[in-house]
Amino acid sequence: xxxxxxxxxxxxxxxxxxxxxxxxxxxxxxxxxxxxxxxxxxxxxxxxxxxxxxxxxxxxxxxxxxxxxxxxxxxxxxxxxxxxxxxxxxxxxxxxxxxxxxxxxxxxxxxxxxxxxxxxxxxxxxxxxxxxxxxxxxxxxxxxx
Numbered sequence: 001x002x003x004x005x006x007x008x009x010x011x012x013x014x015x016x017x018x019x020x021x022x023x024x025x026x027x028x029x030x031x032x033x034x035x036x037x038x039x040x041x042x043x044x045x046x047x048x049x050x051x052x053x054x055x056x057x058x059x060x061x062x063x064x065x066x067x068x069x070x071x072x073x074x075x076x077x078x079x080x081x082x083x084x085x086x087x088x089x090x091x092x093x094x095x096x097x098x099x100x101x102x103x104x105x106x107x108x109x110x111x112x113x114x115x116x117x118x119x120x121x122x123x124x125x126x127x128x129x130x131x132x133x134x135x136x137x138x139x140x141x142x143x144x145x
Contacts, residue, residue, distance in 0.1 A: 040067075045074075045085050045138050047129045052078040053085040053101065055127055057143040058112065068114040070145050072125060075109035076101040082132075087125045087141065091117065102130060117145035 041057040053076040061069040074085040086100040097113040117123065125141040 070117040071112040071114040074099045076106040079106035086128045
């Protein structure tokens, strides 16, 4: 049986486990807690028991790196499996932007997909793995603009 999961992890000095439960944010829909405040936020994507890549969210602009704010990208780090990673940011019930590794060999990171969003508002990115245009839901990533 194949399993797909969006594992919770945060880039930075603090991990979700070190936070009080109230600060950890919600769940990714698969029982994994998601922290919603560290920037950039990175969440690994697990498929069939192995990490296949990750999704990153950049809330505010990072002038040192040139990253714009309210940005999402995906990275496929697992070569040889024929699968990619895709994230679809949902705004007001519709897909606002898509970051995908489709059509590229791993390792590969998509370009950052940016656009201005209402500050301090929460959003959900639907995350998938895909192969041959068949998408497998991996979980929800909760982010804040």
